Amino acid sequence: MKYYNSPPDDKHLNLSPKSYFNAKLALKLFIVLFVIGIISVVSFYAGNQTAQAQEPFLQSEDFSSRNFQLFWDTWTKIKQEYIAQDKVSTDKAALEAARGLVKSIDDPYSDLYSPERGKIFEEDLKGSFGGVGMEIGEKKGFITVVAPLSGSPAEKAGMKAGDMILKINGEDATGMTAEVAVTKIRGQVGTKVTLEVMREGWKMPKDIVIVRGKIEIPAVTSEMYSGNVGVIKINTFNPKTIPEFAIGYNKMRNAGATRFVLDLRNNPGGYLDVAVSFAELFVPRGKLVLKEVWGPSKSENKVVSEGPGSLAGLKMVILLNKGSASASEIFAGALHDNLKTKILGEKSYGKGSVQQIFPIGDHLLKLTVGYWYTPGGVRIEGTGLTPDVPLTDKNPDDTIDEVLQRAVDYIKHI
Known part of the structure; x- marks a missing residue:
């Protein structure tokens, strides 16, 4: 039809x-997901596909016990010597170790998302959310503006494509993932976010204050x-x-x-x-x-x-x-x-790559x-x-x- x-x-x-x-x-449903407000110049297609069950990575032929000796030795020292043991979490350590696997392929669009990211995915797909109305991505180690949406708070505040975001509300954004940046830029409608921005042709970075709004695309x-x-x-x-x-x-x-x-x-x-x-x-x-x-x-x-x-x-x-x-x-x-x-x-x-979403337990790869x-x-x-x-x-x-x-x-x- x-x-x-x-x-x-x-x-x-x-x-x-x-x-x-x-x-x-x-x-x-092939989706070129843009972290708009974003959402990372990240695209993905979402389908009802599941990743095939894999052998535990410690048993994989791709890895030897020697490969993981560094991991175990580091974990042991943390447990034995780190002063703030209340901050040590096996769940968080396992998640970050898995994220490290993804980061090792050096692909700016691949990532492992926690269950909390599901809400942001839903908002992005609906094209309606609270934020500043711009797409951001990771480029050469910097959070970079792909495009501010027409008529959005970001555009009205003066954000432009190619702007590099150095700080978000005073926090250093260098090396930050687009996923993390999105969660920090978004917020309640009517509140403000301050971005330290560097633009081609500028000698020094400038602060741009944006009032978050309800984004309708x-x-x-x-x-x-x-x-x-x-x-x-x-x-x-x-x-x-x-x-x-x-x-x-x-x-x-x-x-x-x-x-x-x-x-x-x-x-x-x-x-x-x-x-x-x-x-x-x-x-x-x-x-x-x-x-x-x-x-x-x-x-x-x-x-x-x-x-x-x-x-x-x-x-x-x-x-x-x-x-x-x-x-x-x-x-x-x-x-x-x-x-x-x-x-x-x-x-x-x-941006011409395709990302597929694989459910991994209650996380998304x-x-x-x-x-x-x-x-x-x-x-x-x-x-x-x-x-x-x-x-x-x-x-x-x-x-x-x-x-x-x-x-x-x-x-x-x-």
């Missing part, structure tokens, strides 16, 4: 949100811009994205829009299935949308468009910046490689299990998408969106 009520044309889209969600998203906004140009801002890929896009697109078509700017700046990702289905509105049936490489065997899976591609002939450009990540990079890459759609703006973030490639063979992870037409805002601190203005001028002449 597809999610179209009737075959769409290049002028109007007729979509059924209910059938779309049931047919597409219930099929598989708008999927899509749209407006007519300068005559016949429609600007569609896609903030995230969730179940509301395609229906809201259809509403905005149809409204602007009726108002006379013939050229479009698809603005994916500061879009940190979302549901992979939504990004693929959205691409299918543009990419003709049978064309490659992305390639996935999975697991230790590096097995390949090609994701091919099943959609009508009815918007393939649309005159449009895509706008990216360094806050465009994950699912937004997949969508942009699909249109760029198949339709030669021009990408304007800045090089994208480069988030583990990188795959990489994404564009139809043209570009590995997104660590690389990102390079714009065809670089655009930067020469006066980023003013209220004029110079980059959008230049993108609108560009689309008028193609």
Whole structure:
């Protein structure tokens, strides 16, 4: 079952949100989790999968008794000599030892989560939570802002993509995991959090005070811009994205829009299935949308468009910046490689790995299990998408969106 009520044309889209969600998203919940407020530029897909039972690690052929002598000797000394024995917990020690296993693979997106993280996962997936409204990730040992959400407290306070968070309420954040940073940045609505921030071009870090708010993520906004140009801002890929896009697109078509700017700046990702289905509105049936490489065997899976591609002939450009990540990079890459759609703006973030959630007892292991490639063979992870037409805002601190203005001028002449 597809999610179209009737075959769409290049002028109007007729979509059924209910059938779309049931047919597409219930099929598989690939999630590019963004720690928004975040949530770490961390993506994952959640499914009803469980990890196979494993032999206790001490019995594994991968380890010898010599490997664990350091562990046991250290634990023994702690029990024998450490002054504050009331702080010694076998449960915490076991959890941190297991986390150490995950950290040893040196993957910023893999981690072992405690049961308390379940509430944050649920809030993130619903797209509604109390916080500051930005995605953060770990980059080169620093908590780095991937993207502040449009209209969020973080954006209003002046946070920008690429900002490095050095302290959270006075606590050193160097080397802190994104998971821990999220719990410290979030809080009750109306309370304040102070972030010490370093930004490219600054000589010294500055404190930015943000008042936490109730974060509601708008999927899509749209407006007519300068005559016949429609600007569609896609903030995230969730179940509301395609229906809201259809509403905005149809409204602007009726108002006379013939050229479009698809603005994916500061879009940190979302549901992979939504990004693929959205691409299918543009990419003709049978064309490659992305390639996935999975697991230790590096097995390949090609994701091919099943959609009508009815918007393939649309005159449009895509706008990216360094806050465009994950699912937004997949969508942009699909249109760029198949339709030669021009990408304007800045090089994208480069988040193209897949994390799978494995229940481990009452904990959750988030583990990188795959990489994404564009139809043209570009590995997104660590690389990102390079714009065809670089655009930067020469006066980023003013209220004029110079980059959008230049993108609108560009689309008028193609």
